[in-house]
Amino acid sequence: MAISKLRCLGLVVMVTAQMVSAETLSPAQAPVAALDAAEPTVAAIAPQVDAEQWVRQTTSNLSSVRYINQLAALYLANGYAPLWQDSLATTALEEQLQLLALSGVSADFSRRYAQLAHLKQSNDWRQYDLLATDTLLAYMSYLEGLPEYGRGWLFGAGIDPSLPLPSSQGLNHLNSAIETGQLHAFIAALKPQDRRYTQLQRAIDALAQHSQASWPGFYQPGYIRLGTRLQQPEALITRLEQLGDLTPYQAAQLRTSNVRIYNIDLANAMKRFQERHGLKVDGVIGPQTRYWLMMPVQERIRILALNAQRLRLWPADFPSMLVVNIPAYDMSLWLDNKHVLDSKVIVGRPSRPTPLMSSTVASVVFNPYWNVPNSIMRKDILPKARYDRGYLYRNGFRVIRSWDSSEQIPIHTIDWRLVNAKAFPYRLRQQPGEKNALGRFKFNIPNNNAIYLHDTPAKSLFNKTTRAFSSGCIRVEHADDLARILLTDSGVSPQRVDELKARTNTRTVGLSNQVKVHLIYQTAWVDEDGQVNFRNDVYSYDQINPMSQKEEKFTFLFSGENPY
Structure with missing residues (x-):
């Protein structure tokens, strides 16, 4: 004692x-x-x-x-x-x-x-x-x-x-x-026994060493490209050095050479910085790159600490697991402790956010129908049908009597000029095919919000840096590969998979090995190479606005029906 x-x-x-x-x-x-x-x-x-x-x-x-x-x-x-x-x-x-x-x-x-x-x-x-x-x-x-x-x-x-x-x-x-x-x-024992937590803790310690030092301000309007004259070269060099994108040796060399022009060495360091922040990797300093470059060190530490707490919510010990990190627009799949697939994804836009949840992949649907949610039908599709009578025909939509009926109502029998979107008595269903919003594959994950993963015909959107475009569901760039891997893991032969893909009719195949699915929200993490990554806070969840316990229980789940 x-x-x-x-x-x-x-x-x-x-x-x-x-x-x-x-x-x-x-x-x-x-x-x-x-x-x-x-x-x-x-x-x-x-x-x-x-x-x-x-x-x-x-x-x-x-x-x-x-x-x-x-x-x-x-x-x-x-x-x-x-x-x-x-x-x-x-x-x-x-x-x-x-x-x-x-x-x-x-x-x-x-x-x-x-x-x-x-x-x-x-x-x-x-x-x-x-x-x-x-x-x-x-x-x-x-x-x-x-x-x-x-x-x-x-x-x-x-x-x-x-x-x-x-x-x-x-x-x-x-x-x-x-x-x-x-x-x-x-x-x-109260501390997460998770290397990811420890890595974030170390990243905070590294930043904290610089928190008391002078972080010079850097603001130069416009776009800074190769050859642009720098107004504050020392400030830029110091920032990149303190954030780890320039080594002390590289920074010393730049200072010794009295750099005044944005040169290839600075551009390469900026590319490393942009890659870590999920930005377009072109070495050009524009508004988004400048925003992250000028973020105060105390705010970076807060974001790292917040995401360390979030790690307590996401299990890390499942041998087989599919994880979608919403702000990273990324999906990763592990089977038997092996990383087998990465894919870009498209998630819900801020007005229709993808919920945070856990489930399992229960089945794969080939050539799915799309039963249009009422909210999307009223807000997005019916307004187009009123002003373009051929819109529904061209995109393979059918008018169905109700959610309890499969009876089709001929499109030409409806006077679309008089349609009131809020009082429309029918539902819409899109036929399988090239224009179907769900693409060729749908992955059912049981949940109360009717959220699922699916393919998409709009492949060009995966080239965007920011990919929050959907109404809540998750569009997967490599849906074809995901279907093949999940089905093979459940004992379906490659030949059978090819047969199902060649057909045009709808077919649902249950999975005997139902892989765990986690839709998570991490705006900061340390990757396999030890690099600290940050991402834009697409849903503004990093901004803490205290509210009552009863209110917050229902705030962060998307309540829409079957969004895509």
Whole structure:
């Protein structure tokens, strides 16, 4: 037991028989004894006041303390001994708390982290001990709430400031860890055992080394191309060096040569920068590249910390898994722990966002029909049909009596000039074929939002850098390869796959190996080459706007029907 910490906590201790009687003093009255013995016998003495009252008195100037009753029970059960005597335990808590505070999703946790740092600096170990315990309880509650509320908390809503007590099971585990001296191991286990989390933590540490240094401003209007005269060459070189796109040696060489023109060395460094940020890789400094180039280091750190928290929501231990990262416009497929396919994707536009969810690929549909959702029919298709009578014919649409009927209504029997999109009594279905919005393949993933992956005839859109064009569903560039790989993995022979592809009729093939699907939202990560990547926040989920817990539960799921 650390004697110095006991002294600072101001707890009544009995070192020898000559010490003052414990029955005459409460913790608030205990003097700071001079404990100089090398290895004295130390025992904490319970105060002669009510436990809850003691907690309230001790933490009266700490606005963050919330769980008074639970703190009283914990310290009473442990004889009012300090719980944070192991420096490894305090370090583990502070590191995890720091990353959460940096993410900006909780003013409460940021305040707690700042108060703990202040109490440590001022050597007020008694208040530090109680606040650290209270903060651990809040942190446990946050982690327990992530599965249900995380897709709101970490995507714009912010963490509910009035978190409940952790579950009884969590409290039992904590009590056991305290009783057995395993508090450090307990806290260490709260950290994701995921190399991606560790990589982001290291990226934050690397940026933090530069956070106190001077980050020169760089703003030169217009487009900067090879041969353009630079107004602030030193500022540009320093920025690229601090962000890691120029090595210190390369930066020194550019400074030595007194560069004043945007040359090939700077353009190549800028290409590396653009690739890491999902920008058009041409070496030209335009508005988007300038935006990322001038982003403050503190904001970069916040984005990295926020995405470290988001990693807690995405499982990383499935041997077979299909992952779509929405802001990266990218899909990756793993089978039996092997990376077998990458593909560009098109996701929902900001007004019709693709939801964050998990499911499985249940089946592959060859030559699918497209049953047009009511919202898309009314907003997008019927207005075109009113002004262009041939639009529905040319694009293979059929008018169907209702969602409960397959009876077709002849298109020519409807006076399209009088059609009211909001009151249209029928539904629309698009026939399979070259113009079908779903293309040749549809991948069913059971969910409450009728979201699925599919092919598309509009292949040219995959050449765009930003690909948020759909109404919620995910268009896959290499849908043909995805269908072949998934079917083969489920035991369908290549010959049978070719037969199905050659047909023009609709056919659904169930998958015996139903691969897990995760639609995730990561705007920052570290890739396999150790490069820190950032992406545009297409749905503005990185901007935290605190709201009530009840509201956020429903905010981040797309409620449209069967969008494509």
